[in-house]
Amino acid sequence: MPRGMRLGWVVAAVVLLLGGWRAGLAQADMRSDAAGAGGHPITVIHTEHGPNSAAALKAHYVVLVSLDGFRWDYAARDKAANLLALGKAGVWAPKGMYPSYPSLTFPNHYAIATGLYPEHNGLVANGFWDEGKQARYNMSDNKIVTDGSWYSGVPLWSLAESQGMRSACLFWPGSEAKIAGELPSEYLHFDDKVDEEARIGQVVKWLGEPVEMRPHLITLYYSDVDHAGHEYGPDAAETTAAVRHVDGLIGKLRAALDGTGLPVDLVVVSDHGMVHLDANWVTLDQFADLSGVDTVGSLLYAKTEADRVRLYEQLKKASEKFHAYRRKDVPAELHYNENAREGDPVVVPTGPYAIRAHAPGAGKTDSAPIAGAHGFDPRTMPEMKSSFFAAGPDIVIGATVEPFDNVNIYPWIAHILGLQAPKTDGNLNVLAGTLRDNGEAKE
Numbered sequence: 032m033p034r035g036m037r038l039g040w041v042v043a044a045v046v047l048l049l050g051g052w053r054a055g056l057a058q059a060d061m062r063s064d065a066a067g068a069g070g071h072p073i074t075v076i077h078t079e080h081g082p083n084s085a086a087a088l089k090a091h092y093v094v095l096v097s098l099d100g101f102r103w104d105y106a107a108r109d110k111a112a113n114l115l116a117l118g119k120a121g122v123w124a125p126k127g128m129y130p131s132y133p134s135l136t137f138p139n140h141y142a143i144a145t146g147l148y149p150e151h152n153g154l155v156a157n158g159f160w161d162e163g164k165q166a167r168y169n170m171s172d173n174k175i176v177t178d179g180s181w182y183s184g185v186p187l188w189s190l191a192e193s194q195g196m197r198s199a200c201l202f203w204p205g206s207e208a209k210i211a212g213e214l215p216s217e218y219l220h221f222d223d224k225v226d227e228e229a230r231i232g233q234v235v236k237w238l239g240e241p242v243e244m245r246p247h248l249i250t251l252y253y254s255d256v257d258h259a260g261h262e263y264g265p266d267a268a269e270t271t272a273a274v275r276h277v278d279g280l281i282g283k284l285r286a287a288l289d290g291t292g293l294p295v296d297l298v299v300v301s302d303h304g305m306v307h308l309d310a311n312w313v314t315l316d317q318f319a320d321l322s323g324v325d326t327v328g329s330l331l332y333a334k335t336e337a338d339r340v341r342l343y344e345q346l347k348k349a350s351e352k353f354h355a356y357r358r359k360d361v362p363a364e365l366h367y368n369e370n371a372r373e374g375d376p377v378v379v380p381t382g383p384y385a386i387r388a389h390a391p392g393a394g395k396t397d398s399a400p401i402a403g404a405h406g407f408d409p410r411t412m413p414e415m416k417s418s419f420f421a422a423g424p425d426i427v428i429g430a431t432v433e434p435f436d437n438v439n440i441y442p443w444i445a446h447i448l449g450l451q452a453p454k455t456d457g458n459l460n461v462l463a464g465t466l467r468d469n470g471e472a473k474e
Contacts, residue, residue: 070226073201073219073233080216082243084195090449091294091425094234094249095187096284097143097203098277099136100257100405102265102304103127103416109274113282114420117299121422122430122465128419129436130303132365133406136257137170139302139417139437140204145184146441146455148366153183154204155372160325160332162371167327170204173220179208187441189213190450191248199237201230202252216246223254227280235287238295247448251284253277260305264402265414270305296423296447300440306383306414308404312397313386315378318349326388330374343376352384365408366456380407383414427465435461449473 103126106114117123131142131149137157138149145152157170161181169175186205188198192213199217200206206218217237219225230251237246259273281299288295315321315329319342325332333339339357346355358375361368367377380386385400409415416434425447438457445452446459446466463470 070229071222071224073225073229074222075217075219075233077217078214080192080197081195083197083245083247086449087191087194087196087247088242090196090247091296091423091447092238092245092247092249093296093298093423093444093447094251094284094288095143095444096251096281096297096299097140097253098256098281098299098301098418099252099254100260100303100305101274101277101301101418102260102414103301103418105256105270105274106278106418106420109271109278111274111278111281113278113285114299114418117281117285117297117422118420118431119429121420121426121428122432123421124419124432124434126434127304127413127416128300129409129434130415130417131437132367132408134303134409134415134417135406136302137204141182141184141186143300143302143437143440144186144188144203144205146438146452146457147184148438148456150367150370150373151183151456153181153370153372155367155370156328156330158327159330159372160327160374162332168372176204177207179210182208182210184455185211185453187248187444187450188215188218188250190445190452191448192216194450196248196448196450197244197246198248199246200250201233203250206250216244227253227255228283231280231284231287234284235291238288238291238293248444253280256301257305260403261401262403264307265305266307267402270403294424296421296425298421298423298440298444300419300437301417303405303417304409304413304415305403305405306407306412308400308402309382309384310399311385312390312400313350313352313380313384314390315346315386315388316390319345321388324388327374329378329386329388331376331378331388332374339375346376346378352381353386354379354381364410383407383412421465425467427467430465432462432465443470446470446473 130139135157138154141152141154149155159168168181189211191198197216200215202221234249255273255277259270263269343357355376355378358368358377361377391397407415439461441457442452442459443462459470
């Protein structure tokens with residue numbers, strides 16, 4: 032397993048097939064800004080955006096950090112002192128945050144960025160089929176992930192740019208594509224071998240730019256905990272070591288941000304949790320005839336209504352390890368019953384089971400599922416819950432929040448930055464009490 036990002040397994044609605052975020056090649060207007068000790072240089076791509084507007088110049092700054100796979104209970108379990116201190120200085124969710132279903136990396140990073148559940152933001156899984164395009168979305172395909180036509184919604188960086196505020200993304204799913212007519216002012220193609228401390232240096236460098244060109248929204252990403260959780264399992268010593276490592280990075284980042292003297296709100300989230308996976312595959316073609324059915328992971332794309340009915344009838348009582356639904360009948364709380372990219376029927380696991388449509392073909396080696404996985408319903412499997420910590424000049428001190436849907440972060444950050452947010456699946460009222468202005472309209 033490469034050290035690179037294990038960005039969640041391609042579980043579509045369910046299945047857990049290993050995936051990793053790709054390292055792309057920067058194309059135009061690129062500059063190698065920093066090199067880490069032993070890591071790849073940081074190559075920033077600059078887009079043609081003007082300076083911050085007069086309104087943007089008055090706004091504070093938000094640094095949004097993702098710790099991939101950082102389960103909701105890891106901080107307390109592993110005594111992550113810096114994250115716990117951040118929560119004490121501001122707000123945190125001691126019982127976790129609910130990722131959107133499926134609890135996978137691309138769908139949830141983009142849900143946080145847009146305030147839309149996966150079936151509304153377009154990324155219903157890490158990989159899926161689009162009938163209209165007659166093409167497959169694959170998070171490891173640089174050409175695909177940089178094509179904005181796959182994405183819906185207005186991500187925070189596009190929202191900022193459209194309202195005259197500069198943004199910068201040091202990795203975030205969707206940030207390499209032109210979405211809603213915008214790219215970030217500065218961004219990177221994903222390369223998880225970029226030195227981790229150099230990433231902090233780049234954030235500080237952005238905040239040191241001349242005020243008119245300084246980004247007010249910055250994203251940052253680390254994959255260590257997700258990698259360890261997949262490879263060794265959530266309870267392994269290696270995962271605890273990864274938790275403490277990224278906690279140390281957060282401590283360094285917070286100190287560096289304090290050193291800028293700028294009014295920065297630091298927001299640290301994760302996309303999903305992690306659970307120890309059952310050792311055996313559940314293979315759908317052992318229960319149903321999938322001849323002529325297109326599949327991606329466990330997503331099923333029958334070509335006719337007759338085939339959809341047949342598959343549903345064959346699968347609906349086939350195993351206690353999953354439920355099968357016609358797409359329109361998927362429980363409403365999953366927010367997974369409207370988008371054709373979800374397939375039909377939809378298979379939803381009932382426990383920590385690795386579900387796939389097919390085993391490897393003849394002559395290919397099969398292997399047992401890896402130790403840890405995610406993609407499951409966070410309301411029936413608490414191990415899927417993610418993390419939320421935040422502190423800064425706009426955030427109250429010493430508050431806690433009960434678990435909430437991650438789509439509510441979008442209007443909350445938009446409010447902090449003074450941006451007018453479109454209607455989404457999120458609601459500012461959910462987190463308004465964590466803000467010093469109580470979410471009141473800014474003048």
